[in-house]
Amino acid sequence: MVWQETGIMDERLRFVVDCLADEETMSELCVAYGISRKTGYKWLSRYRALGPEGLHDLPRAPSSAAAPRQPHPSARRPTAQGENCNPCIRFKVLPIYQLDNGRTMRGGADSDN
Structure with missing residues (x-):
């Protein structure tokens, strides 16, 4: 038996013909054909919409005509007044205690230091 070499487009077109x-x-x-049903339905719908040209792989990169993405308003940079980047983030300020040996420690007995 002689091996027959087929291309990707030939296999996809054969799949669509068999499906129709x-x-x-x-x-x-x-x-x-060793493909998922999702892929099979995708090929069939592309063939119905665009003909045999719809069976080519589409580029995965976003189109250059797409508008550049803007950062979310809450992700703004801190201002000169020193406010946080995200106002939803709050930090717990622990009190400073003076130890018996003269050293200082941040937190307290209920703190996880």
């Missing part, structure tokens, strides 16, 4: 023939269910065809 309505001889097998989508699940059976997807198992036979």
